Amino acid sequence: MLVDSEVVLDVTALRAQFPALAQQVRGKPLAYLDNAATTQKPHQVIEAVARYYQRDNANVHRGVHELSQRATRLYDEARATVAEFLGASRPEEIVFLRGCTEAMNLLAHTLGSRLKPGDEIVLSELEHHSNIVPWQMACERTGAVIRVAPIRDDGTLDLDAYRGLLSERTRVVSILHVSNALGTINPVRSIAAAAHEVGALVVVDGAQSAPHLRIDVRELGVDFYAFSGHKVYGPTGIGALYGRYELLEGLPPFQGGGDMIARVSYSGTTYAKPPARFEAGTPNIAGAVGLAEAIRFVREVGLERIRAWEDRLTELAHQALADVPGLTIHGPKPGAKAGVVSFSLRGAHPHDIGTILDMQGVAIRAGHHCAQPLMERLGVPATARASFGMYNTPEEVQSLVRGLAEVRRVLGL
Amino acid sequence: MSDLRELYQEVILDHNHRPRNQGELPDANARAEGHNPLCGDQLTLFVKVEDGRIADIRFKGCGCAISTASASLMTEAVKGKTVEEVREIFRRFHALVTGEAEGQEFFDEFDSLMALAGVKEFPVRVKCATLAWHTLQQALEGGGVATTE
Numbered sequence: 001m002l003v004d005s006e007v008v009l010d011v012t013a014l015r016a017q018f019p020a021l022a023q024q025v026r027g028k029p030l031a032y033l034d035n036a037a038t039t040q041k042p043h044q045v046i047e048a049v050a051r052y053y054q055r056d057n058a059n060v061h062r063g064v065h066e067l068s069q070r071a072t073r074l075y076d077e078a079r080a081t082v083a084e085f086l087g088a089s090r091p092e093e094i095v096f097l098r099g100c101t102e103a104m105n106l107l108a109h110t111l112g113s114r115l116k117p118g119d120e121i122v123l124s125e126l127e128h129h130s131n132i133v134p135w136q137m138a139c140e141r142t143g144a145v146i147r148v149a150p151i152r153d154d155g156t157l158d159l160d161a162y163r164g165l166l167s168e169r170t171r172v173v174s175i176l177h178v179s180n181a182l183g184t185i186n187p188v189r190s191i192a193a194a195a196h197e198v199g200a201l202v203v204v205d206g207a208q209s210a211p212h213l214r215i216d217v218r219e220l221g222v223d224f225y226a227f228s229g230h231k232v233y234g235p236t237g238i239g240a241l242y243g244r245y246e247l248l249e250g251l252p253p254f255q256g257g258g259d260m261i262a263r264v265s266y267s268g269t270t271y272a273k274p275p276a277r278f279e280a281g282t283p284n285i286a287g288a289v290g291l292a293e294a295i296r297f298v299r300e301v302g303l304e305r306i307r308a309w310e311d312r313l314t315e316l317a318h319q320a321l322a323d324v325p326g327l328t329i330h331g332p333k334p335g336a337k338a339g340v341v342s343f344s345l346r347g348a349h350p351h352d353i354g355t356i357l358d359m360q361g362v363a364i365r366a367g368h369h370c371a372q373p374l375m376e377r378l379g380v381p382a383t384a385r386a387s388f389g390m391y392n393t394p395e396e397v398q399s400l401v402r403g404l405a406e407v408r409r410v411l412g413l
Numbered sequence: 414m415s416d417l418r419e420l421y422q423e424v425i426l427d428h429n430h431r432p433r434n435q436g437e438l439p440d441a442n443a444r445a446e447g448h449n450p451l452c453g454d455q456l457t458l459f460v461k462v463e464d465g466r467i468a469d470i471r472f473k474g475c476g477c478a479i480s481t482a483s484a485s486l487m488t489e490a491v492k493g494k495t496v497e498e499v500r501e502i503f504r505r506f507h508a509l510v511t512g513e514a515e516g517q518e519f520f521d522e523f524d525s526l527m528a529l530a531g532v533k534e535f536p537v538r539v540k541c542a543t544l545a546w547h548t549l550q551q552a553l554e555g556g557g558v559a560t561t562e
Contacts, residue, residue: 350452352477381453381475411426
């Protein structure tokens with residue numbers, strides 16, 4: 001147990017709630033250090049999803065019968081839970097989607113439908129492909145152009161250069177809150193304030209921030225904020241998009257179908273109000289139920305405690321990895337980032353590092369992290385990345401360090 | 414750990430540290446780019462084909478130990494072979510690294526390629542071992558880009 005002056009997190013008890021953690025991989029205890037890719041799920045979430053299917057399963061918003069009413073209530077409650085989690089003004093500002101990628105596609109499509117040739121969209125050099133490609137597709141359709149805000153060598157956004165890119169042509173600033181590849185925490189409040197000064201809308205990709213930081217969309221002053229459930233200890237295939245209600249109201253639909261209409265006739269269709277307008281078809285009800293449970297779980301543990309614990313692990317990893325010959329850590333220093341340690345080892349390709357660590361039960365990610373422009377900026381083809389969750393331990397950090405000694409031995413470094 | 418030793422044999426490490434036939438080939442008459450979108454590996458292959466034979470071959474690019482060593486070993490194995498022979502060697506090599514064939518009997522004359530047999534225990538690494546071969550096939554079929562996706 002790690003004890004800080006004010007922070008106590010009983011990691012042993014916490015780990016007992018995650019069945020997937022208690023297994024051996026390749027004959028070694030699993031050290032799951034790939035939480036930025038996806039997190040493991042606590043019993044509480046798995047059981048909530050199972051319970052929904054065992055007891056309450058029905059379609060929502062259309063049945064008069066008891067089960068449908070129960071499913072509808074659970075789905076609506078989940079929306080309220082997400083709204084509260086993000087600090088939204090009301091549940092109707094939350095759209096349930098498959099995840100961040102779908103949210104970015106929805107926005108690039110709907111906000112994108114208003115773009116004109118010469119309009120500008122500002123992204124950053126840190127972006128994940130999911131916040132690049134949908135906007136590029138929107139630009140292809142409309143003739144709008146993308147401007148890219150650069151980062152400094154330490155992996156943090158160059159705020160002055162960002163401000164320099166803003167003009168009356170800027171329509172949208174779409175930026176991630178926390179970098180999946182480096183852990184960098186972007187100063188979203190300042191970014192949003194500067195964007196609003198030129199009348200641009202602010203979209204935030206919160207895939208990596210939701211598991212680590214307390215989020216308040218009104219305090220941040222953003223217009224749209226998206227996150228994925230599976231990175232916050234919830235199920236895959238469910239995520240949410242927050243949008244300021246008056247903005248959502250002004251957007252055209254994304255997909256057509258049932259549930260998103262007010263009235264349909266062959267002479268024309270009127271669309272439902274948000275959020276239903278953006279939720280065509282039967283939604284992922286079980287996913288929403290599981291996500292709400294995951295949010296309850298995270299809140300019970302406490303985001304402040306999670307953050308403090310992960311910061312300690314990150315600091316520990318930085319200290320221990322400094323002694324590994326030939327190892328370089330990319331991105332900001334601990335404290336200025338979320339629990340991500342992205343590194344290169346001279347003479348070892350990340351893919352080889354990943355394979356050799358896996359043989360010791362240590363799960364990390366090796367590759368370009370769906371951020372190829374960032375890899376180019378860093379001058380590396382790929383990196384190895386260890387990323388922490390609330391349940392990781394100092395012992396697992398040690399397993400990583402021991403594993404890297406084995407990498408050097410196997411590769412003859 | 415024996416699987417790891419099997420994967421990262423001396424021959425592989427040697428070809429990774431000192432790749433053979435690396436660089437550009439100014440008089441190449443066939444070339445292709447290969448990339449593995451999964452891990453960002455990429456290589457460019459330069460081939461000089463004369464009378465239906467591979468007269469010379471070089472590669473450049475960056476990748477993991479397996480893909481670099483495989484490219485290096487491949488250039489040694491195919492030099493002087495006819496395009497038909499190359500196709501047959503790739504077929505056998507593919508069977509070897511995917512574990513579909515024992516391969517030993519196929520590779521008497523290409524002992525060094527056997528060094529990659531350990532890949533069959535690591536299915537996610539098959540793409541690394543075959544990237545250079547897919548790229549060669551692409552070059553011989555008229556060039557372009559080969560991906561292992």
